[in-house]
Amino acid sequence: METMQTSDIMRIVAVMGDVIIENEIPFCELDSAAGDGDFGMSVAKGFRVLKAEWNDLDTSNIGKFLRSCGMIITEHCGGASGPIWGSAFMSAAKYAAGKTELTVQEFAELMQSAVDGIQRRGGAKLGDKTLLDALIPTTESLKQSAVADSSFKKALKNGALAAVEGAEKTKGYVASKGRASYVGDRSISFPDAGAMALGIIFTEIAEKF
Amino acid sequence: METMQTSDIMRIVAVMGDVIIENEIPFCELDSAAGDGDFGMSVAKGFRVLKAEWNDLDTSNIGKFLRSCGMIITEHCGGASGPIWGSAFMSAAKYAAGKTELTVQEFAELMQSAVDGIQRRGGAKLGDKTLLDALIPTTESLKQSAVADSSFKKALKNGALAAVEGAEKTKGYVASKGRASYVGDRSISFPDAGAMALGIIFTEIAEKF
Amino acid sequence: MKKIMNKAEDLVIEMCEGMEKAYPQSLVFNHKYKIMRRKNLNKDKVSLISGGGSGHEPSHAGFVGTGMLDAAVCGDVFASPSTIQVYNAIHETRSSMGTLLIVKNYSGDCMNFDAAAEMAEDDDDAIQVERVYVNDDVAVKDSLYTVGRRGVAGTVFVHKIAGAAAEKGLDLLKVKAVAEKVIANVRSMGFALTSCTVPAKGTPTFTLAENEMEFGVGIHGEPGVVREEIADADQLAAKLLERILGDIPFAAGDEVAVMVNGFGASPLQELFVLSNSAAKILAEKDIAVYRTFVGNYMTAIDMVGASITLLKLDDELKSFLDAPANTAALNA
């Protein structure tokens, strides 16, 4: 059965970091419409530190690697993004504790752990106009790919499509979590910054894989 | 010999007040170039109170009348104008104590008292770019009119011409007193607001007399 | 953007260093975690920590000192400090009586302060940590389905009163109860005549026409209730107080503390005019003003505008409000 190794997970996180750093300003602009315009800055700050400390990370297994990423992200991502992205990584790390490879099924379960971590931390659910509106569809799509025995290549591609689609849908939602929620109805017609960002990140990961 | 009565002096002060109130904004503009732009407001404020209390003033003689004007001006004119105009009136009042009429000679001496009052208060001299650069020439001209035995009509007319001429000259001076002095050389080419105002006021008085 | 600064990315650090140097007797600044704390900590009282994004100066570091906070954790401009920063603040100020975190109700702040509290409680040498969430901004509807009202200038009353309770030696749960009593009785609302400019961005967050104001604005420049024509001071006070008094049951005869808070670029002369307008209205409504605070307490960097806060008082709150305090921004 096809599996990802620790090095594959490292590559995925590296691509994620590059996309975030490259898109710092566009991600801020996405957050300007209804939020406070700092989302790109907040996530890029943490991922820049991650990149700088890349060679010192514990890569002895997937769990350790994700945990050391999670520590840096929790410390250095600003605003809401620190705890959201940090708890995603920490929770995924717990799932992958001691593991050095993952099947598609396990990868889907790891993503579910990330979703659970974010929900424990922030209390948002599908439709609250947060990045979960992209991340949950991606996770569901990965689970279906596992059932259908898809390749990683295909699973990641479908997962990215689900994220993009989910992010698009947020345009129709009224925000009820995060800073955009203060704007109430005024948030309609603007997509959620975090969800849009995940669509872009996952698309790039799928292409590079 | 031709004399002014208390009522003539009252008429002169009334015209002075009307000119000041009418010219509040232009007088402010004159002060804007190198000063702080409040001269019109400052003098008008006091003369408006004077007008409002006109019927309650002590008019038993010229000294008493000028003194009650001086009190109001001292209290209600703002900034530097309060003490300058106030001390002019108070000092002139002292000269005219008990008098109910004035010859041209005495009128010139009364004006000299006003000049003295201003100089005692503010320490400025001819050429310091203040209203004295109009008022001193006017006073000198009045003295000459007295020697030449001129009529009041003619004396006032020549006095006004001297004020206008003196005010014009202030364009060439560097201010050394008042707020315009902070600007140093930058004050050159703008006339002094107070001097220009006296030119306008005395011209109107001469015409109405 | 015209600002007195060097590089935007150094602003928070340089500001905190400037503050530490201005108050060397009373403040210590931890550079790594951007924590401003009291120099002389009292290990035998409940520790009080607040903080949040920077840009609200003098909040929160200006309220560190005797009778108020033990530490303020400084995030970047308008961004919550991280969990790790807060966690380190909890450790740096640990006392034998536990720690209370005073959090302004924004999702980022809540998540980071919550996660930090959990981390500290999970440690081997666990620290007892309690939290309160200030949510005084009546511009935002409070509802089960949203994150609720924002925390704004009323937070300063929580610092003052909970700080006095802690200084008096009350235990953690009692200090928390006092803080929650303040939160239950404090309401604020503000307006902006111009936007603020976040230094890293360099341009205003929003734009208003010459005759417009944003009524109900947030302290990060978040939109409020409505964008409308500028009103005069009497009307502004009436509109703000109408919202505030409509939100919390005030009865004639009630006593309140009033805070007229500038957002950073409104001059004190205007804040006193607004406070005069507010005082007239409160007198008409027979609401007694016990104390008035006028000044810049919870700013939005350089926004032109202000807010009014009312805190309903009882004898306990009054005595804590009047208790001594010795901080950079508030002395009593």
Added chain:
Amino acid sequence: MKKIMNKAEDLVIEMCEGMEKAYPQSLVFNHKYKIMRRKNLNKDKVSLISGGGSGHEPSHAGFVGTGMLDAAVCGDVFASPSTIQVYNAIHETRSSMGTLLIVKNYSGDCMNFDAAAEMAEDDDDAIQVERVYVNDDVAVKDSLYTVGRRGVAGTVFVHKIAGAAAEKGLDLLKVKAVAEKVIANVRSMGFALTSCTVPAKGTPTFTLAENEMEFGVGIHGEPGVVREEIADADQLAAKLLERILGDIPFAAGDEVAVMVNGFGASPLQELFVLSNSAAKILAEKDIAVYRTFVGNYMTAIDMVGASITLLKLDDELKSFLDAPANTAALNA
């Protein structure tokens, strides 16, 4: 013009009323003569009176209280109060020890305070009145042929230190001598990034391009030394301190009090950045900073900008600087 106000002509009165209502325990406002005075006057100490045009809030009424001023006489915005106003303030605060007038060196202020002092001394029940003239602004050349330097933020140090001397019971001439020692040792210089707007006029007094500043500006928006390109905080501190340190003989090892004073619309975060920059330079020059004051003390309504003030200290000045004070804007 976007201001929180009602009618421009009522602004000074409403502001003073707002202030009186905010500090009912300590302040009394005389409407007729616009005098803000201490509620509880001490008739057995030298009375201290200052004042001037309004628009410099919290100066001067914010410094009325124990350990500082007995009264502040409030003129219209940027216009000296009248002789009669000052005369009435002298009478309202008369004490058995005489009165010291602290005058900022502007011709209007000097003439009105001088005339008022003469009036009070000419009275049948003559009051002994002395005057000092604060002239700390090194942007203006001091010369026999001009009215000399302007009085700016350094005035607050005169209030504080002469206030402490009076409170301690020193006699009139001794209090005057202390005030003059402060004046001899205090120097200031400021800059503006934008103009102020006088409420009655409604438009800015001057206009600066987006990259320009007015270096050496006065607190009424008077022009200064030069209009030039905006500098960063480190450069600004260096340029201001160069002028200040060039004007008064400072020696390595000297101790100073520093005031970083905002002109009204510059946020506290930037003032702390500037004060940090200044502290670095003073440390390099081996000038010891005894105390630092950062905030809005002597404003120019809503001008964006700031000034730095240095006061050279000796033991006497230090002890008066540290003495207790209890006023709206300064507590020690």
